[in-house]
Amino acid sequence: MLYLIGLGLSYTTDITVRGLEAIKKCDRIYLEHYTSILMAASLEELEQFYGKPVTLADRELVESGCEEILRDADKQDVAFLVVGDPFGATTHTDLVLRAKRQGLPVEVIHNASVMNAVGSCGLQLYTFGQTVSMVFFTDSWRPDSWYNKIWENRKIGLHTLVLLDIKVKEQSIENMARGRLIYEPPRYMSISQCCEQLLEIEETRGTKAYTPETPVVAISRLGSATQEFKSGTIEELSRYDAGEPLHSLVILGRQCHELELEYLLDFASDREAFKQAVIKDQEYFKPAPWVPPAEEDDE
Amino acid sequence: MLYLIGLGLSYTTDITVRGLEAIKKCDRIYLEHYTSILMAASLEELEQFYGKPVTLADRELVESGCEEILRDADKQDVAFLVVGDPFGATTHTDLVLRAKRQGLPVEVIHNASVMNAVGSCGLQLYTFGQTVSMVFFTDSWRPDSWYNKIWENRKIGLHTLVLLDIKVKEQSIENMARGRLIYEPPRYMSISQCCEQLLEIEETRGTKAYTPETPVVAISRLGSATQEFKSGTIEELSRYDAGEPLHSLVILGRQCHELELEYLLDFASDREAFKQAVIKDQEYFKPAPWVPPAEEDDE
Numbered sequence: 324m325l326y327l328i329g330l331g332l333s334y335t336t337d338i339t340v341r342g343l344e345a346i347k348k349c350d351r352i353y354l355e356h357y358t359s360i361l362m363a364a365s366l367e368e369l370e371q372f373y374g375k376p377v378t379l380a381d382r383e384l385v386e387s388g389c390e391e392i393l394r395d396a397d398k399q400d401v402a403f404l405v406v407g408d409p410f411g412a413t414t415h416t417d418l419v420l421r422a423k424r425q426g427l428p429v430e431v432i433h434n435a436s437v438m439n440a441v442g443s444c445g446l447q448l449y450t451f452g453q454t455v456s457m458v459f460f461t462d463s464w465r466p467d468s469w470y471n472k473i474w475e476n477r478k479i480g481l482h483t484l485v486l487l488d489i490k491v492k493e494q495s496i497e498n499m500a501r502g503r504l505i506y507e508p509p510r511y512m513s514i515s516q517c518c519e520q521l522l523e524i525e526e527t528r529g530t531k532a533y534t535p536e537t538p539v540v541a542i543s544r545l546g547s548a549t550q551e552f553k554s555g556t557i558e559e560l561s562r563y564d565a566g567e568p569l570h571s572l573v574i575l576g577r578q579c580h581e582l583e584l585e586y587l588l589d590f591a592s593d594r595e596a597f598k599q600a601v602i603k604d605q606e607y608f609k610p611a612p613w614v615p616p617a618e619e620d621d622e
Numbered sequence: 623m624l625y626l627i628g629l630g631l632s633y634t635t636d637i638t639v640r641g642l643e644a645i646k647k648c649d650r651i652y653l654e655h656y657t658s659i660l661m662a663a664s665l666e667e668l669e670q671f672y673g674k675p676v677t678l679a680d681r682e683l684v685e686s687g688c689e690e691i692l693r694d695a696d697k698q699d700v701a702f703l704v705v706g707d708p709f710g711a712t713t714h715t716d717l718v719l720r721a722k723r724q725g726l727p728v729e730v731i732h733n734a735s736v737m738n739a740v741g742s743c744g745l746q747l748y749t750f751g752q753t754v755s756m757v758f759f760t761d762s763w764r765p766d767s768w769y770n771k772i773w774e775n776r777k778i779g780l781h782t783l784v785l786l787d788i789k790v791k792e793q794s795i796e797n798m799a800r801g802r803l804i805y806e807p808p809r810y811m812s813i814s815q816c817c818e819q820l821l822e823i824e825e826t827r828g829t830k831a832y833t834p835e836t837p838v839v840a841i842s843r844l845g846s847a848t849q850e851f852k853s854g855t856i857e858e859l860s861r862y863d864a865g866e867p868l869h870s871l872v873i874l875g876r877q878c879h880e881l882e883l884e885y886l887l888d889f890a891s892d893r894e895a896f897k898q899a900v901i902k903d904q905e906y907f908k909p910a911p912w913v914p915p916a917e918e919d920d921e
Contacts, residue, residue: 329734331638331732331733332732334640335639336638336639336640336643337638337639337640337732338638338639339630339635339636339637339638339639339733340634340635340636340637340638340639340642341633341635341636343639344635407738408734408738408739408741409742410738410739410741410742410747411738411741411747416744416881416882416885417881419885420881420884420885423888431742431845433630433631433636433734433738433739433742433845434630434638434733434734435628435707435732435733435734435735435738436734436738438737438738438741438747439707439709439710439732439734439735439737439738440707440709440732442707442709442710442737443708443709443730443732445715448709448710448737448753449752449753449754449755450752451752452751452752452775452778452780453748453749453750453751453778453780453877454747454748455748456748475778476778479751479752479774479775479778481751481752546730546732578752582715582716582719583715585719586715586718586719589722
């Protein structure tokens with residue numbers, strides 16, 4: 324059996340009882356180690372908690388070397404551990420597909436991930452639109468395909484969850500060119516950098532998918548003991564030190580109800596200023612006047 | 623301390639180790655019992671697993687009687703258990719707000735919910751739009767505000783998660799009028815009924831937010847041992863018997879990549895027909911031609 328097991332967000336004990344029971348049965352255990360990290364637990368702590376050795380699986384092993392993971396999974400029990408929930412990243416769908424094609428039995432043991440735990444900032448999960456990823460800009464690479472997605476979400480009033488880049492086990496361009504397997508220290512995007520990149524692209528495009536005054540919520544170390552939320556405008560949070568990683572950001576949509584706003588106000592430095600920013604932003608993105616369906620059909 | 627603890631989707635053992643540790647410390651334990659149900663565990667099984675009595679909390683107790691739940695939470699440990707994750711429903715945000723206002727310490731222990739575990743159907747969570755709820759139609763009440771939301775999602779290529787109504791501890795109109803606390807047996811909407819209601823409203827409106835041939839995925843008993851996925855058109859699934867509850871439905875958007883489609887094909891009765899339905903539907907909802915931002919600004 325191949326078990327895909329979500330580890331949740333932070334602690335070793337965030338695994339489910341069922342997930343832990345499965346691990347105890349497993350002959351080999353892999354930990355996916357490139358799309359996220361477990362904040363409050365090291366590899367050694369996990370191994371001690373499980374009472375078993377754990378192999379770190381980097382992108383290379385998962386994407387190119389599925390065979391190693393799937394080996395003998397018809398006769399043995401193999402666990403593939405994923406921070407959050409196993410279905411957060413494409414590559415794991417791929418792993419399941421490969422297992423299925425080989426006729427291997429697969430069991431998924433779900434857990435919390437940022438995709439649902441983000442609800443703890445107080446915004447309704449129902450009114451989130453598509454999720455976007457913000458990658459580290461370089462001198463020559465400043466991808467902004469997320470810009471239109473935020474815009475699309477906001478046109479219909481939806482919030483946008485922005486996932487911030489993490490770089491684990493990345494090579495420098497020089498080392499890659501020379502084929503040297505030397506890796507850079509891990510890097511995690513900060514809230515302020517994310518906000519700066521948002522502001523930069525808005526300034527370049529100038530089409531007001533959002534403005535410097537658009538309200539956002541910074542979510543830091545979600546699900547850990549030092550979890551923190553901060554409400555403010557993009558401009559305000561471009562100067563905010565959110566501390567240790569991991570971070571995510573939510574860009575508010577128009578669909579923000581009174582109860583949600585009340586919840587967010589507790590996270591603002593200036594409650595009244597944040598409230599005004601929300602009202603102003605909602606006004607800007609208020610729905611277009613109703614058009615009879617017959618006319619809309621002609622679009 | 624007030625603990626809000628997610629129970630996950632199905633088994634008693636779907637609780638996290640940390641969640642279980644918290645329960646062991648608690649003086650009083652409430653189980654939210656009206657927005658969802660735990661599929662593979664009864665109240666008795668939960669009590670046996672926790673080694674403690676559990677009080678069922680219906681809508682009345684949670685929405686009007688927060689005081690009972692929050693009583694002495696400054697001196698005692700109280701657990702409020704929620705199927706899925708604690709932040710799936712508005713009322714729990716309300717509970718946290720009330721606790722905070724009273725200066726009570728609150729800790730949230732997250733878990734999987736349909737909002738993220740739905741990723742196991744193979745569709746990327748990133749490309750889901752707003753979530754809608756489908757309620758049981760009655761002779762005089764056929765609410766369809768979800769229709770425009772599906773349309774909005776599909777216009778920008780996003781999938782829509784449709785949550786199907788459940789009725790737990792509901793009174794008949796007659797019993798309510800007479801003030802009799804007699805409750806109807808629980809009811810859970812089936813996939814076929816959901817699809818029929820989708821077809822009815824599309825026929826009434828005729829504005830093609832979707833068509834009978836639009837591809838959907840039925841998700842039944844998610845996270846349980848009898849979990850099942852079924853891909854087909856809305857028309858096809860209006861005749862599908864999905865078996866025991868709980869069910870959810872995903873209406874596909876245009877943003878369906880090759881790997882996702884490959885995954886979904888395994889759940890179709892007729893792979894080729896489903897593939898053609900997806901291609902046709904994507905064609906119908908293909909993006910409008912690109913318009914320079916300056917013009918779009920004038921809208």
